[in-house]
Amino acid sequence: MVVPPVDHDCALKELVEDLANRLAKLEHENAQLKKAVLGSRSEKSKMPRIKTGDPATPDERQKTRRERAAAKAQAPTVRVEHKVPDAERRCTVCGNAKLDPLGDGKKTTVWEFVPARFVRVEHVQEVLRCRCNGFVVTAPGAPKVVEKGQYGASFLAHLAVSKCADHTPIYRLEKAFHRQGIPVARSTMNELLHRASTILTPIWTRLLDVVRVRHVVQADETRLRIVRDKAGKTKNGFVWTFGARDDEGELDVAYVFAEDRSGSTPRTLLEGTTGVLLVDGYSGYNVVDEVSTRRRAACHAHLRRYFHEALPTAPVAQEMLDLVAGLYLAEHAADAQGLVGAAKLEFRKQRAGPVRARMRAWLDAQRDRHPPKSPIAAAIRYADNQWDELGVFLSDARVPLDNNGSERALRRIALGRKNYLFVHDGDAGASITGLYSLVATCEARGINPFEYLADVLARVQDHPSCAVDELLPGAWAATRDDA
Numbered sequence: 001m002v003v004p005p006v007d008h009d010c011a012l013k014e015l016v017e018d019l020a021n022r023l024a025k026l027e028h029e030n031a032q033l034k035k036a037v038l039g040s041r042s043e044k045s046k047m048p049r050i051k052t053g054d055p056a057t058p059d060e061r062q063k064t065r066r067e068r069a070a071a072k073a074q075a076p077t078v079r080v081e082h083k084v085p086d087a088e089r090r091c092t093v094c095g096n097a098k099l100d101p102l103g104d105g106k107k108t109t110v111w112e113f114v115p116a117r118f119v120r121v122e123h124v125q126e127v128l129r130c131r132c133n134g135f136v137v138t139a140p141g142a143p144k145v146v147e148k149g150q151y152g153a154s155f156l157a158h159l160a161v162s163k164c165a166d167h168t169p170i171y172r173l174e175k176a177f178h179r180q181g182i183p184v185a186r187s188t189m190n191e192l193l194h195r196a197s198t199i200l201t202p203i204w205t206r207l208l209d210v211v212r213v214r215h216v217v218q219a220d221e222t223r224l225r226i227v228r229d230k231a232g233k234t235k236n237g238f239v240w241t242f243g244a245r246d247d248e249g250e251l252d253v254a255y256v257f258a259e260d261r262s263g264s265t266p267r268t269l270l271e272g273t274t275g276v277l278l279v280d281g282y283s284g285y286n287v288v289d290e291v292s293t294r295r296r297a298a299c300h301a302h303l304r305r306y307f308h309e310a311l312p313t314a315p316v317a318q319e320m321l322d323l324v325a326g327l328y329l330a331e332h333a334a335d336a337q338g339l340v341g342a343a344k345l346e347f348r349k350q351r352a353g354p355v356r357a358r359m360r361a362w363l364d365a366q367r368d369r370h371p372p373k374s375p376i377a378a379a380i381r382y383a384d385n386q387w388d389e390l391g392v393f394l395s396d397a398r399v400p401l402d403n404n405g406s407e408r409a410l411r412r413i414a415l416g417r418k419n420y421l422f423v424h425d426g427d428a429g430a431s432i433t434g435l436y437s438l439v440a441t442c443e444a445r446g447i448n449p450f451e452y453l454a455d456v457l458a459r460v461q462d463h464p465s466c467a468v469d470e471l472l473p474g475a476w477a478a479t480r481d482d483a
């Protein structure tokens with residue numbers, strides 16, 4: 001549609017301009033829908049890729065190969081000897097048939113896969129009696145994770161890791177177990193998962209308490225459908241993620257399930273806390289200001305996304321994308337130098353401060369040049385509304401530029417949602433998010449979640465409640481490293 005020139009004036013001018021704006025808005029929405037269904041979701045820029053460090057040297061690459069070879073050498077080894085056939089055990093020169101071994105032989109390595117298997121462990125308790133027939137004593141039995149249950153800690157850990165780390169639906173696990181000759185009903189596995197989460201409740205609730213009081217908390221939320229609510233209808237539930245790093249920079253992740261997206265979840269969790277809350281522009285987090293002294297920080301990745309989506313209809317948005325890239329270049333430079341604390345903050349002010357000033361000037365210059373309902377105008381409004389929150393990183397060195405850590409944490413929920421589709425009710429949602437919290441934290445810290453869960457499931461019920469911090473993933477790994 002051709003918009004009349006500025007000096008043109010007639011009764012239809014305002015109508016034509018309004019229709020042109022609405023058409024541009026609808027074309028943008030249609031393009032976004034087509035992209036969501038058919039296109040790539042990548043937000044790659046045309047700018048050269050940011051280099052976060054020098055390329056690896058030949059010595060560094062050789063060291064990496066040696067470390068991988070050393071790790072593989074820890075795997076169990078099966079030795080298979082291949083004898084020289086009898087027809088060839090004779091010297092072709094002198095005819096001697098008594099050949100001597102030459103060294104240990106020629107060795108080659110082939111990696112084979114041995115499927116995991118179930119082991120039936122039969123516990124036999126000794127029973128003793130007195131000859132007088134008046135006394136009988138029985139040896140203590142093996143401790144059981146589930147009272148009167150047939151499945152041990154490693155089985156429950158395998159279910160939890162398969163569901164929360166590998167995103168395998170229960171019906172696929174049922175098929176896999178059946179192939180191994182161990183038929184386990186889906187209802188049994190669902191009950192065991194719920195039991196595992198209940199047993200681990202003291203740990204994942206403590207993990208949530210630890211995360212909520214840290215200085216910088218990153219939060220986000222995503223959908224997880226509930227197949228039945230209290231009224232017997234299907235509805236959307238929501239998984240909220242809260243992530244925070246400890247003093248050593250290690251990330252802990254905690255999830256909370258809620259049956260709505262209102263601000264009651266962050267309000268309840270962060271009430272009375274202090275520090276910084278790094279989130280997107282969702283208004284549900286506004287209530288945190290009423291119940292805590294946390295300062296709100298905004299995400300530059302969300303800001304960039306708005307301008308990236310406006311790029312097809314407004315090429316000038318590339319200028320803002322380049323400015324945002326300048327902020328990340330400065331941040332990568334600070335990290336490459338190993339700067340922390342006051343030194344990093346001063347570096348940010350010197351390198352990122354001028355970039356932010358150019359961003360402000362660009363927004364002021366572009367604000368009135370675009371139709372109010374266009375994508376670029378929406379992006380500019382988002383930047384204006386979040387401007388103060390976007391600048392928090394210049395006053396606190398511990399605040400990252402974006403909230404990508406929370407979005408990555410929610411990726412496991414999205415992957416699981418594509419496979420198992422829904423949870424049965426609110427209790428099931430709360431149960432699975434507790435397991436997700438422990439698995440996600442283990443993976444963020446480089447801990448094998450199966451080894452961790454198999455160990456703490458067998459110990460937590462007899463562990464003193466006042467020392468539950470010892471069973472958190474970070475403390476658990478530190479104890480094993482010391483041993």
